[in-house]
Amino acid sequence: MKSIYSVSQVNAYIKNMFMQDFLLTAISVKGEVSNCKYHSSGHIYFTLKDASGSMACIMFAGNRSGLSFRIEEGQRVVVNGSVEVYERDGKYQLYAKEITLQGAGELYEKYLKLKSEMEEMGMFSQEYKKPIPSNCKTVGVVTAPTGAAVQDIIQIAKRRNPSVQIILYPAIVQGKKAAESIAKGIRILDKASVDVIIAGRGGGSIEDLWAFNEPAVAQAIFDCHTPVISAVGHETDTTIADFVADLRAATPSAAAELAVMSYQVVIDKLSHMKSLLQREMLLRINIEKKRYESYALKLNHKSPKSRIRESRVYLMNSGEKLQDLMQMHLKDSKYRLSFLAQQLNGLSPAARLAPGYGYLTEVNGKMIGGIHDIYNDQELTIRLYDGSFRATVNEIGM
Secondary structure, rough: OOOOOOOOHHHHHHHHHHHHHHHHOOOEEEEEEEEEEOOOOEEEEEEEOOOOOOOEEEHHHHHHOOOOOOOOOOOEEEEEEEEEOOOOOOOEEEEEEEEEHHHHHHHHHHHHHHHHHHHHHOOOHHOOOOOOOOOOOOEEEOOOOOOOHHHHHHHHHHOOOOOEEEEEEOOOOHHHHHHHHHHHHHHHHHHHHOOOEEEEOOOOOHHHHHHHHHHHHHHHHHHHHEEEEEEEEEOOOOOOHHOOOOOOOHHHHHHHHHHHHOHHHHHHHHHHHHHHHHHHHHHHHHHHHHHHHHHHHHHHHOOOHHHHHHHHHHHHHHHHHHHHHHHHHHHHHHHHHHHHHHHHHHOHHHHHOEEEEEEEOOOOOOEOHHHOOOOOOOEEEEEOEEEEEEEEOOOOOO
């Protein structure tokens, strides 16, 4: 029995076939624009037609950043993108990634070819790029003398550094003689020994910017001994000069900012460095101060004067302790002497005498043991309970 498929299965199969066809995944289609609608979501819907056919096209909002013009009815354009099937409706359409005017498309092909050739020659190699000086005093500018680009460069450069010198070579930046004029300006400013060269112009179509894609301009930039900053068009515009130059700036204004150092930035940086230096100095001073105080304390502790003072204090303390010990010893000795005196007084014969009784000794203190120790005219000492006196023996009785 023959297989039967659903509509969605067939649509999915066809979509898969389209996705596997490499020609359809990256294709360029030319034609005339019709039924163009800008949706509120940012997407662009239009039809691309020629004398015998038409094709539905859509450009999503995410791809519009590379669109340099507004699509209008009747324009002849070249659409780069992929042909895919919208599975729900079973319709194919061209999903645009890039859209250029048809004449511009031919120039774009020429641009890609020149770019590839110069890249193979090594003119884009990073090893040939020269650094931009950090403090440019003289800036050479190759651009139109009456355009907005030169005014932006002068205004921003002077604002960033009022003392910067700007040397303008008034070049032709559009038309048949533009490439020759731009290349000549680069060579002349290179011989003028400027610090950096800015070569560029304001934005425009690929035709307007074509002079900066010419080999003569690329070769002049590559041969230049002075660093070159390209400043062609707006941020989305890219030329061969941008790849050859030592540095690419998105706009002429950005080129002036890259070439000329801002004095205010330097002042702010110096102020910040001054603050850091002062903070570091204060920290260092505090550390050294504490170290000095520590050394001074150690020196004061170990100095002869300190040792003499400590010895004097020690002697004073020892003297006071010795005096206290002596006082205590004298007090104890005095107490002991008083105690012994009391004991001695208790043992003294005189202390035992009652009123009316006496104690006899010779003058020399020898005790009289009895009458046999007494003789006439002998001097005796008579001790009573309350005193003593001397007497002479006149008569001895038995």
